[in-house]
Amino acid sequence: MKELRRFGDQHYEKLRKGCLKSGHLFVDTLFPPTNGSLFLEEGRSSDIVWKRPAELHEDPHLFVEGASANDVTQGILGNCWFVSACSALTHNQTLLDRVIPYGNAQEWSPKNRYAGIFRFRFWRFGVWVEVVIDDLLPTRDGKLLFARSKTPNEFWSALLEKAFAKLYGCYENLVGGHLSDALQDVSSGVAETLNVKKFLKEDIQDKSGRLYDNLKTAFDNGALIVAAIAARTKEEIEESLDCGLVKGHAYAVSAVLSIDLNRIPNRSSIRSLLLGSKEKQKLIRLQNPWGEKEWNGEWSDNSSEWLNVSDEKKLELNVTVDEDGDFWMPWESFVYYFTDISLCQLFNTNIFSLSKRYHEEVVHDEWTTHGKKSGAPDDRAGGCLNFPATFCNNPQYSFDVPMDDCEIMFALTQREVSEGMKKREPYVTIGMHLMRVENNRVHRVHQAMQAVGTSEYANARSVFLHLRSLAAGRYVLMPTTYAPREQTNFLLRMYSDQKVRLTPLTKHSPKLGLFGCKSAQSVTRITIHGAALDLATDGVRAYAVLICNGKEVSNGDFFAVEISHVWEDRQMARDHLIGRAPIVALIDNENRQSKYELLDDSRRTTASVDVTVSAFDDPMYL
Template identity: 45%
Template sequence: MGVFDTVKKYRGQDYKALKAKAKASGCMFVDSEFPPNDQSLSTTPGKFGNVEWKRPAELCQKPRLFTDGVSRDDVMQGNLGNCWFVAALSCLTSVKPYWHKVVPDPKSQEWNPEKTEEYQGIFKFHFWRYGHWTEVVVDDLLPTVNGKLIFIHSKCGGEFWSALLEKAYAKIFGSYEALDGGRLTEALEDFTGGVSDSLDLVEMGIKDKPDNRVDLYARLKREMDRNTMMGASIPADSSAEMEQVTPNGLVKGHAYGVTAVRDIHMKGSGLFGLFNREILQMICLRNPWGNKEWTGPFSDGSPEWDKITNSDKKKIGLVKEDDGEFWMTFEDFCGHFQRLDLCTLVNTSILSLRKTWHEGLAHGEWRGPNRAGGCSNHPTFLHNPQYAFDVTDDDDEFMIQLMQKSSRDQTGSSNKTIGFKVMRVETNRTFRMHNVDLHDVLKAKDFSNTRSLFSHQTRVKKGRYVIVPSTFEPNQEEEFLVRVYTSSSNNFMWVSWFFGFFFSFNF
């Protein structure tokens, strides 16, 4: 799905109609679908203190949607464990086409002091939800304690776009509390419609294998050039370790946005250069808290920066203050961070000069004993839905994402443990497989209790392939979305068994 696809109305709410109705009534808009009350905050009354819902004009003299544009250091995390969402917002600000998609018509939504009668306290935001863009409407009543915002807020006190966007996202899931704890990839997907992948740096042996580090660094540089959004984290081993600050200033169980991957030139060269290297591989990260930074080499004010040329310092916009953003060598990054999340913005435009992918997309469901067969450990595995696609050239590549349509609430996500197998089949196959052993398993994606799974397969043979998505256990019911991306037209189809006959349906 592209950036400019048709937008659906969340719960049927039409922004223009609601704004006109509020104007005709002479009253500011109040959203009946997400009212300013305790239920919109949490299932636990008083969890966030003595909350008062206030409009921006009650919090400052000159409220603005934006102040001096938008940047990655605008957003500050509040009294909610949604660092994953805040880190994703920071990433979003650097990819302007998608930021303008999430925050549509920013100029028309801005406060205009010369036309105060046009302001009705209503805003709209767009999120990608399972294959299509959805418009979410909110009022501007924001939760405060002692006259201050308690959740996301801008570094600039009179700017409110981030607080309003957070409210729209909370509305989708029923409350602010539902955003407490989550995965960076979820928000990145909902901001872009991209496909996300998570890399376990420990499993990949990045810390101790220089060749693997070289390959990963090269990949991240390429991904940055393609506007791929990235985040990194150090998983906590227990609840006691959550948000524990390590001796080097990094926080466990916390999501950081990756904002740059750069080669940095040093003063001098050869044996007289720092670490005997003329160029350092560096990575820049941002803590959503707006403080608590890395304190090792190349931290703010560290002497290592004296070895970097002034021109490079200027190019990277080096700021030596406790603003949450910091640089570290890629080697140090690989030695401390354990997880890397990437959200690839898939280009499907035939008019683009960049790499263009052909998309196959289908909505499906695991339902009942005949369509929820569980993993291949069970004899009912091939009862699951099956999808076929073609690869037209040898040594080609494809990407697959499986996303379950789970929900969030105050108890957390309702994710099932999911996975999928990809098998190469006969080129003329148009019906469902009935025996896995008769086909080559090209890719088996490990099962995981996560909203989405991603696989990027390279150097594959041309031919027809079948995807079998499944839950780990049989008879677990859930809706899902499967997406396939190939270099050429892929003849993507759902193959179905109905009344004893086999049919294939092209999308």
């Protein structure tokens, strides 16, 4: 583990050693077994009794036959967002071992001296945080009130929930929350929320089922997935539908697969057998954290559709008819009823891996005014594009995409300022804006340029931006708050399937003169919109080169443009000059669009280009 932070500076080994030496079981003074750890309101009374697992069962264990989705059943606390994430966690043993470290050493066992102390780990703002707790749990009438396992002597889920409540200040603070937050907390992954209807609408021409394929691939690669049916009003929260599903409620996804059907042969099926194919059904399995209330439509526990599946396959799929909250659905019904899918992925960044690998970039930064007035050169809290005067004052990062069709994912996370506190400070509304810029830009952008992608702006801990087919070129990403002058720290993570590096842009304009002591007096931008080539050959690819004082331009004034023949698709060839045209650099505040004829060495017209020349006497304008 790269870095570990101890919550409340509590050292598990030292505390455990002290308890064993004194002969007293651990009682956590930072999160004591009192009503203050349960409720937001101070001094509130209740009939809740705190008991240790040994007082609830004669043979307590952390795990009984490993972890499964049925080990995590929601209690009377409205925290299905966390319970569902824990249920999804059981399908990734590597992550589970990270969240519950040294499980065997914490187990009730003759080999381990019991001290009433346990430790768990959650990912926060780029590091794993170890939370130490005692094992006193809230009960009423001798039964656990909150998260629990269906196996009465298994306590890992109840203890994990207590550690999470400590991180949030009290149990009551777990009522209502963001699925993406819980998924990130137990995985360190990148959480993306998909709107099912929007995704399917964008993918309407794709008959191959891209959403299903993406979800199956992610699940097979260890992603944690939770689905929900959005409630439009408060009254709809936890409203049961006729199909057995519940609105405003989160379900953990525990399988995504396609199975063969064994049906009575008919003309079509005989044809399929002769062609070597079988009829298939796409299915998805979900877990209701309540441990009850299941889907009752096609492919539910007792439906006739299971007659088309062999007994061996049903045994392999662990198909049950118990009312345990675990059920299967056909994919078509799933995308009809469910509105949102929270997908938390861990991208493979191992350079020695044989499977698909992503390149990772991680940046810690902040939105800050530096104590300056709004819009000042050092102001780095400019707000979103709705505030054009200050928008470009935000932190900026440039990167180059070397080849077309690049997939890049950005995850922006703001610091949790209320960690361990009962009073929850509101999140700042955050988002991301990506622009395509000139290939030679090395200074900050001062006026918004062509937007390539924009994330949703959300009053949440994290937002996500997924771009699947970026063209080659240079880009600038701006993480922003919604309003100017909002200040907080942020973590920016980038994952790409090409080698892409983030470079912070800090300088406003180039320096000229001896030792760089003189500032630039003006700035010019040349934009080539397109070219009309007078060529009989098809398949010609062309590029433009800007020449200044005989050298290819990287910075400075632009005086001439050449368009050169690159090659034909049919064969490789040396680059061939098509033509050139002189362009006078403007020095006044002017924006001029013109068509220029390109002349070859014999002064013959070979093509024309549409060009806009923009010049400004303020070098910080662009």
